[in-house]
Amino acid sequence: MSDAAEPDAWAAACEEDLAAERERHESEYGPPPLDAGAELRRLADAVVRTAGALGRPLGGPAAETAARRAAEQLIAQARAVVQPALERRPDVLDHLTAAGGELLAAYRSALRPPRPPQPEPGDKRTDLG
Numbered sequence: 133m134s135d136a137a138e139p140d141a142w143a144a145a146c147e148e149d150l151a152a153e154r155e156r157h158e159s160e161y162g163p164p165p166l167d168a169g170a171e172l173r174r175l176a177d178a179v180v181r182t183a184g185a186l187g188r189p190l191g192g193p194a195a196e197t198a199a200r201r202a203a204e205q206l207i208a209q210a211r212a213v214v215q216p217a218l219e220r221r222p223d224v225l226d227h228l229t230a231a232g233g234e235l236l237a238a239y240r241s242a243l244r245p246p247r248p249p250q251p252e253p254g255d256k257r258t259d260l261g
Contacts, residue, residue, distance in 0.1 A: 167226070172214075176207040 158164070165171070183203035185196070218225055 167222075171229075172225070176211070180204050180207060 180200060180203045183199045
């Protein structure tokens with residue numbers, strides 16, 4: 133048995149295990165989330181649709197069109213600023229997203245009132261008084 137064949141077999145076995153684990157995880161939890169850039173594009177599309185829908189009751193179809201155009205222009209300006217940075221360093225948005233999630237979790241825990249400590253399930257307290 134040659135040493136060159138062993139790493140290839142090991143790599144193939146690892147790839148098979150990893151593929152099986154991904155498949156199991158996806159069947160249990162659903163497809164993985166989109167990357168941060170794709171999520172940002174979906175958010176922009178949702179903002180444009182919502183802006184158009186909000187303009188409709190205020191002034192009918194003309195207001196809907198104006199609101200939609202204003203939202204599209206705002207999104208286009210934001211995209212022009214963000215897109216070059218994402219093309220140069222696509223991992224930056226992922227890091228910022230993760231950091232934002234951590235900040236949100238810290239903020240929530242800071243606002244949440246502290247809970248009194250709960251006794252362990254097997255704890256027995258003796259009243260000495």
